[in-house]
Amino acid sequence: MGLFPTTRTAHPKTKPADDQLTFGRVLTDHMFLMNYEAGKGWFDPRIVPYGPLPLDPATSVLHYGQAIFDGLKAFRGDDGRIRLFRAQRHAERFNRSAQIMSMPELPVDIIRQSFDALVAVDADWVPRLAGTALYLRPTIIATDVMLGVSPSQTYLYFLILSPVGSYYKEGVKPVRILASDRHVRAVKGGTGEAKTAANYAASLAGQQDAARAGYTQVLYLDGVHRKHLDEVGTMNIMVRIGDEVITPPLAGTILDGITRNSALQLMRDWGLTVTERVITIDEVMTAGRNGTLREMWGTGTAAVVSPVGTLGYKGEDIVINDGATGEVTQRLYDAIVHLHYGRSNDPHNWMTLVS
Numbered sequence: 001m002g003l004f005p006t007t008r009t010a011h012p013k014t015k016p017a018d019d020q021l022t023f024g025r026v027l028t029d030h031m032f033l034m035n036y037e038a039g040k041g042w043f044d045p046r047i048v049p050y051g052p053l054p055l056d057p058a059t060s061v062l063h064y065g066q067a068i069f070d071g072l073k074a075f076r077g078d079d080g081r082i083r084l085f086r087a088q089r090h091a092e093r094f095n096r097s098a099q100i101m102s103m104p105e106l107p108v109d110i111i112r113q114s115f116d117a118l119v120a121v122d123a124d125w126v127p128r129l130a131g132t133a134l135y136l137r138p139t140i141i142a143t144d145v146m147l148g149v150s151p152s153q154t155y156l157y158f159l160i161l162s163p164v165g166s167y168y169k170e171g172v173k174p175v176r177i178l179a180s181d182r183h184v185r186a187v188k189g190g191t192g193e194a195k196t197a198a199n200y201a202a203s204l205a206g207q208q209d210a211a212r213a214g215y216t217q218v219l220y221l222d223g224v225h226r227k228h229l230d231e232v233g234t235m236n237i238m239v240r241i242g243d244e245v246i247t248p249p250l251a252g253t254i255l256d257g258i259t260r261n262s263a264l265q266l267m268r269d270w271g272l273t274v275t276e277r278v279i280t281i282d283e284v285m286t287a288g289r290n291g292t293l294r295e296m297w298g299t300g301t302a303a304v305v306s307p308v309g310t311l312g313y314k315g316e317d318i319v320i321n322d323g324a325t326g327e328v329t330q331r332l333y334d335a336i337v338h339l340h341y342g343r344s345n346d347p348h349n350w351m352t353l354v355s
């Protein structure tokens, strides 16, 4: 704190009770802003009361979607102290998204200082109930007022915070996912590796189709062969066939998930056989039919891990592990959650103290 000019709100909001929190509907009292101009660089970092942004209707982000974001969480540990999970890697990925979208990078130190400073100002907003967290949403938008299609010369970085409830209020619950043979999320050479607004706009129709068919989420297959597992809408995917855990490689179409990376590291620490390789939907369905598909789960900041109880594809449903949470899935969930709340030692230094 003290690093950035800070204007405190004169009208603090009433905080919801921790057991009433959901995801992303309540925002805290303050936000961090910083501007960019080509030739000048980033300037005017500041913490101000949370509120609307004035935007001209011709602002380029509103038309051409030049926007990136990231998402990470701060946790109030059992010892009362507040910790961020893998802030450095989130800051680095934010810059990777910026590169892909022809946007200016931010110095990683400034990104991290903005996380720490804003969470410290709104520290009372970090909930206390088990399973809750404060979600951080760093974002950059293109702010040129101009209708031509070209990279903006001006940008706004903002960071906003939202207290979020426990994803699993009634324990970890397996989901039903649909491998889509209709919708594609990304192709090589496109924007699949970036956390950019358009990827999510493009995923809504597939999501609605899956919901209509009785599934919670879509499992996207690659755009060329429509065969290789890519990822779920906001999660990376992992399968356990026999004694091998398999996850699709980072080859330009999927997000380099930080939960994915953490899960791979932990499983390797535990001595499990973990392979990053192309895996086809036919291989997974065959393993499902012959009983060697032991577990399947998604990884992401929101849920940590999300066990897949049912996988649907071309009208066939495969029930995995009798629809229950698998052993490795549960072990990953427990290990990561213990780190979040400062309950276990942290050999990879993933947690950083905010206050």
Ligand SMILES: *Cc1c(COP(=O)(O)O)cnc(C)c1O
Residues within 6 Å of the ligand: 071, 195, 231, 232, 233, 234, 235, 236, 255, 256, 257, 258, 259, 260, 299, 300, 301, 302
């Ligand atoms: C955010 C996201 C993930 C998960 O990434 P984490 O860093 O683990 O939160 C996976 N896939 C997509 C498309 C995402 O947007």
